[in-house]
């Protein structure tokens with residue numbers, strides 16, 4: 001088995017019961033501490049590493065998430081692929097609370113969040129035209145369907161800064177932009193996963209209709225109710241997904257994006273930043 005699936009659990013998904021050899025592991029990263037310890041173990045023979053995005057008990061607000069540490073921790077643990085699970089509001093009348101939406105595009109409206117592992121002294125420009133992994137997304141969609149959930153196979157996710165929900169005018173504007181679901185966390189997470197050469201899929205669980213639909217104004221109490229039901233379905237989806245993984249993981253083009261993305265001449269690279277990025281650069285530099 002050459003898969004190791006990293007799972008980032010969003011609002012309502014703070015643990016993954018039923019793992020064999022389950023252990024909460026504390027991981028330090030060169031970018032600081034992730035949101036919490038990482039639950040490791042195997043499920044149906046597949047190694048998993050589960051990180052509750054906001055920490056157990058939901059302590060970290062979206063704008064304070066250390067997404068670099070979260071992604072780096074899963075990279076350090078040897079994850080090959082990342083499945084992210086998030087609660088979202090719907091901007092599309094057809095995407096109803098309780099539905100799962102497999103996101104394939106993003107509009108990033110977050111502000112001031114550290115959005116790259118790279119920086120002065122080591123510049124990389126990874127492609128992001130197709131920001132998610134089609135293979136993992138398709139398998140997650142199939143597993144969600146098998147879990148009895150209504151699934152939408154593609155959608156654009158608008159990442160807002162939060163933590164407040166959108167005004168009605170913002171919500172209407174995002175609909176005009178073609179966004180179909182809205183959340184506060186998948187960016188810069190998805191772009192960092194790409195920089196870390198980790199194929200990433202996002203299953204968004206619809207909890208509400210956001211603010212554009214006046215009859216169904218978003219409120220946290222109803223979100224929490226839907227989230228509880230969604231979380232059970234998400235756990236069933238994960239169990240189905242790991243059982244459907246092919247025995248041998250074929251290489252993905254995302255595994256090697258840094259081969260062409262790193263632009264800084266090795267002679268002038270910043271040694272300290274190179275060292276900080278060791279878990280990501282090891283494959284490229286052979287170190």
Ligand SMILES: CSC[C@H]1O[C@H](OP(=O)(O)O)[C@H](O)[C@@H]1O
Pocket residue numbers: 009010011012053054062085086087088162183184185186223
């Ligand atoms: C509890 S509703 C708002 C909250 O839920 C989503 O978090 P996540 O993506 O981690 O499931 C949304 O982005 C907000 O952070």
Ligand SMILES: Nc1ncnc2[nH]cnc12
Pocket residue numbers: 087088089090160165166182183184207208209210211218223
């Ligand atoms: N309406 C909404 N806006 C932003 N994030 C959300 N997460 C769940 N519902 C949301």
